[in-house]
Amino acid sequence: xxxxxxxxxxxxxxxxxxxxxxxxxxxxxxxxxxxxxxxxxxxxxxxxxxxxxxxxxxxxxxxxxxxxxxxxxxxxxxxxxxxxxxxxxxxxxxxxxxxxxxxxxxxxxxxxxxxxxxxxxxxxxxxxxxxxxxxxxxxxxxxxxxxxxxxxxxxxxxxxxxxxxxxxxxxxxxxxxxxxxxxxxxxxxxxxxxxxxxxxxxxxxxxxxxxxxxxxxxxxxxxxxxxxxxxxxxxxxxxxxxxxxxxxxxxxxxxxxxxxxxxxxxxxxxxxxxxxxxxxxxxxxxxxxxxxxxxxxxxxxxxxxxxxxxxxxxxxxxxxxxxxxxxxxxxxxxxxxxxxxxxxxxxxxxxxxxxxxxx
Numbered sequence: 001x002x003x004x005x006x007x008x009x010x011x012x013x014x015x016x017x018x019x020x021x022x023x024x025x026x027x028x029x030x031x032x033x034x035x036x037x038x039x040x041x042x043x044x045x046x047x048x049x050x051x052x053x054x055x056x057x058x059x060x061x062x063x064x065x066x067x068x069x070x071x072x073x074x075x076x077x078x079x080x081x082x083x084x085x086x087x088x089x090x091x092x093x094x095x096x097x098x099x100x101x102x103x104x105x106x107x108x109x110x111x112x113x114x115x116x117x118x119x120x121x122x123x124x125x126x127x128x129x130x131x132x133x134x135x136x137x138x139x140x141x142x143x144x145x146x147x148x149x150x151x152x153x154x155x156x157x158x159x160x161x162x163x164x165x166x167x168x169x170x171x172x173x174x175x176x177x178x179x180x181x182x183x184x185x186x187x188x189x190x191x192x193x194x195x196x197x198x199x200x201x202x203x204x205x206x207x208x209x210x211x212x213x214x215x216x217x218x219x220x221x222x223x224x225x226x227x228x229x230x231x232x233x234x235x236x237x238x239x240x241x242x243x244x245x246x247x248x249x250x251x252x253x254x255x256x257x258x259x260x261x262x263x264x265x266x267x268x269x270x271x272x273x274x275x276x277x278x279x280x281x282x283x284x285x286x287x288x289x290x291x292x293x294x295x296x297x298x299x300x301x302x303x304x305x306x307x308x309x310x311x312x313x314x315x316x317x318x319x320x321x322x323x324x325x326x327x328x329x330x331x332x333x334x335x336x337x338x339x340x341x342x343x344x345x346x347x348x349x350x351x352x353x354x355x356x357x358x359x
Contacts, residue, residue: 096127262288
């Protein structure tokens with residue numbers, strides 16, 4: 001970060017221009033008073049020493065007035081602004097741990113107190129953003145480095161002439177698997193970046209959600225059969241929503257794959273869809289490991305993986321992508337979970353005006 005040079009701020013102990021202005025203001029007031037009283041008091045006969053004494057008196061009054069006014073301004077505004085400048089200089093250099101103390105109690109705050117309060121809120125937000133940015137780059141670096149290391153190590157091992165054909169095929173499969181994981185990571189990062197920066201404009205058209213849910217579920221049939229998982233689907237014949245079909249497909253693929261991934265062999269995954277007059281509700285439940293309340297509160301954070309035993313199967317971006325898509329589509333998602341018993345994700349989408357359920 002570019003360092004800002006320390007600015008020299010000039011502060012007059014006794015502002016001469018203010019003194020002159022005060023003196024002339026007092027002189028004008030005195031002159032006005034003399035014009036009012038000229039018919040009563042004969043100022044023409046006032047001795048010169050007295051006139052000089054009056055001038056000296058008003059000079060002293062102007063000086064005292066200027067000095068007292070400066071002290072008030074210095075105490076009420078100059079000193080706080082000097083502290084404010086020191087804090088802003090630290091923030092400009094990248095220190096977001098600073099804090100400006102409040103000057104008055106809440107019931108006696110002035111505008112400067114409000115500015116300071118808003119400034120503290122801004123610094124807290126900037127600190128959080130900086131922390132998130134640091135963690136984000138750290139996580140991205142780690143997630144990219146891991147598959148790259150695997151690819152590099154196994155590619156180096158393939159140069160050996162002592163490998164059997166079976167070992168060579170296994171190493172190639174490992175490289176392909178790591179390449180696919182790296183590709184998924186980069187793809188999800190690009191999608192998430194476009195969604196968060198609103199560079200990806202959703203195309204909302206009415207389509208049959210029930211048909212999409214069926215197609216997404218069938219893609220994972222081999223996976224749930226391999227793990228001996230009972231997959232239960234309870235959905236309507238038809239339910240129409242007005243959304244981007246390709247983006248919503250990402251939502252269902254992530255939720256269904258997670259349910260299967262975190263379910264133990266022999267477990268149960270349930271896909272249920274119901275409709276009301278105003279919304280369509282989709283729940284995806286599993287009987288897997290579940291999670292505690294702390295984990296559930298962070299489950300939609302980027303790169304967060306509550307169950308580290310499955311960390312090699314994902315990159316922690318899926319649910320962040322799901323949340324962002326649903327926010328854009330005016331949908332919501334919630335999760336309820338019991339540790340050791342499973343989790344249930346509930347998605348609510350506004351139903352299309354042409355939605356019809358057929359029995």
